[in-house]
Amino acid sequence: MTHRLHDPAHDAWLRTQAHALIDAFRPSVQPDRIATLGLDSRPLPDPVQELHTVTRFVHSFALAKAFGADADAEIDAGMAQIARHRDADHGGFVWSVDGKGIADGTKLAYGHMFVLLAASSALTAGHPVAPALLAEMTDLLDRHYWDDEAGLFRDEFTRDWQPFSTYRGMNANMHAAEALLTAFEATGEALYLDRAGRILSFFAGRMAPQHGWRLPEHYSENWQVDPEYAGNPMFRPKGTTPGHSLELGRLLLQHWDLAGRPDATTPDHARRLIEQALADAWRPDGGFVYTLALDGQVAIPDRYWWPVAEAIGAIAALAKVDLQPQDAQWYDRLWSFANEHLIDHEHGGWFPELDESGKPVSRQFLGKPDIYHALQATLLPLAPGISRLADALSDRNNRGA
Numbered sequence: 548m549t550h551r552l553h554d555p556a557h558d559a560w561l562r563t564q565a566h567a568l569i570d571a572f573r574p575s576v577q578p579d580r581i582a583t584l585g586l587d588s589r590p591l592p593d594p595v596q597e598l599h600t601v602t603r604f605v606h607s608f609a610l611a612k613a614f615g616a617d618a619d620a621e622i623d624a625g626m627a628q629i630a631r632h633r634d635a636d637h638g639g640f641v642w643s644v645d646g647k648g649i650a651d652g653t654k655l656a657y658g659h660m661f662v663l664l665a666a667s668s669a670l671t672a673g674h675p676v677a678p679a680l681l682a683e684m685t686d687l688l689d690r691h692y693w694d695d696e697a698g699l700f701r702d703e704f705t706r707d708w709q710p711f712s713t714y715r716g717m718n719a720n721m722h723a724a725e726a727l728l729t730a731f732e733a734t735g736e737a738l739y740l741d742r743a744g745r746i747l748s749f750f751a752g753r754m755a756p757q758h759g760w761r762l763p764e765h766y767s768e769n770w771q772v773d774p775e776y777a778g779n780p781m782f783r784p785k786g787t788t789p790g791h792s793l794e795l796g797r798l799l800l801q802h803w804d805l806a807g808r809p810d811a812t813t814p815d816h817a818r819r820l821i822e823q824a825l826a827d828a829w830r831p832d833g834g835f836v837y838t839l840a841l842d843g844q845v846a847i848p849d850r851y852w853w854p855v856a857e858a859i860g861a862i863a864a865l866a867k868v869d870l871q872p873q874d875a876q877w878y879d880r881l882w883s884f885a886n887e888h889l890i891d892h893e894h895g896g897w898f899p900e901l902d903e904s905g906k907p908v909s910r911q912f913l914g915k916p917d918i919y920h921a922l923q924a925t926l927l928p929l930a931p932g933i934s935r936l937a938d939a940l941s942d943r944n945n946r947g948a
Contacts, residue, residue: 551878552866552928564890565925569611569618571895572918575604576624579646585914586907588894593913594646601628602661603919606729609668610926613937615944622669626676629665632658637707639687652706656692656719657782660700663688664726667733671937681730685738688723697770698745713768717754718782720746721791724798731805732935743802751799751816760823761787762795763841774841781911784838786846789828790854793861796821797933800864804934814868821861825877828854833884834901849911850901852889855881856924863928878928885924897921 551557574590575582581601582590605625612618632640634652640662643650663684670677691708692700700723702714727743730736754772755762764787765776777785796817803813827843828835834850835858859881866874888905889897896915898907923936930939 551875551882552863553931558929561925561929565611565614565922565929566616567895568897568918568922568925569608569614569616571891572604572607573621575918576621581625581628583914583916584896586891586894586898586909588891588896588915591914595643595650596628596631596645597643598629598632598640598655598658599661600917601625601632602658602665603917605629605665606661606668607918607922609665609672609674610922610937610940612672613940613944614926615940618672622672622674625665626669626674626680629662629680632662634706639691639708641706649706654691654704654706654708656688656700656702657716657722659684659688659692660719660722660726664722664729667726667729668937670733671729681734685730693742697749698742699749699770700746714776714778715766715768715770716783717750717762717764717766718788718791721750721795721798724795724802728798728801728805728934732937740802740805743798744806747795747799747802750795751820755792755816755820758787758841759843760792760819761789761827761839761841761843762792762820764788764791772841784847786838786840788838789824789835790837790851790857792820792824793854793857796824797857797861797864797927800868801934804932814865818865818869821858821865822873825858832905833880833888834905851911852885852897852899853920855885855889856897856920859885859924860927864933867931867933889921891915 571588575584577590580594580596581604583593585591605622608618608621631644634641639654640659641649641652642655642658666677666680666684670681694701700720702716702719703712705711724743724746727739731739750762763772765773767773799813799817827839830836835854836845837847837849837851840846862874862877888901891898899912899916900908900910902908926940927936930936932939
């Protein structure tokens, strides 16, 4: 089967999809917030703004700018809204704000990693505030979250930096690796690459081989797997989340590429992670189940948009390193499913959740949460390589490709 990566007709379709997403999410910019869009792609009235949403908006529109879209106004608005989350009394960034001020003052590593991602991407986009924000985040993560002995990040504090749990998690650390790699691409500072490598080595080099190439999500303070932990059903569901294996597998390849491709084993580890998730989680009627038990049995069968988007990026990365026949089959299968069930061809954006009949439904998510996963699914395949996405998009844009 011929692979569609870099096929001119498919590339043109991806570019059309990317521009449609960018235009669909421009209305997120409101005078007082970066708004969540409803299923009709109109801003919802909810005044609460969560840190991960606004930061991922900045990252996405920085990529949009590299892609050639007019995005400066959206980046400016997002950076201004990130500043609303800054805690003037205790430092760091609170989880959520509303029209009255701080709604949730918790200091989550997960949210702070996305501030680092936004700062790094905004720096690549040339935003004037980005250098100071990146320096601030680097210092803050080092002082409060980084555990150098473990080579991993701690998870959560109260607003005044008191530890209130011993929870340690894969999700925040995976997104830390993503942000650190983006920071390295923006600055060339080796510290970012080294820390991302330590995180990825723990999960892909130690945890995955010990657990059938699945990734346990939850850990105790000393980084022992906690198989019984069950927290927030969106961010911390019990067991394993196959979509995270897809994300981490792609990040593993990105780090390997940025490090100079130092070994021959990393692509195999990435492929095993990604293909195990595909085998475990793809439903007979299409889409991925949300979670598995540690033995691989389906736990939560619900279908969300983001694992499909992440699978597209992961398969594209594998195919660029060592194309296998199954890569072409999966790539076509994933885009066919997304096009038929997830892409909102009327209002723009992707539907975040499907019911058992394959129709959009709002149970876990309110509206269309963000542009981040879907936009990267359209842009990652357009890049010739597996790292430095913003630079690759900018090069294509300057060539008129």
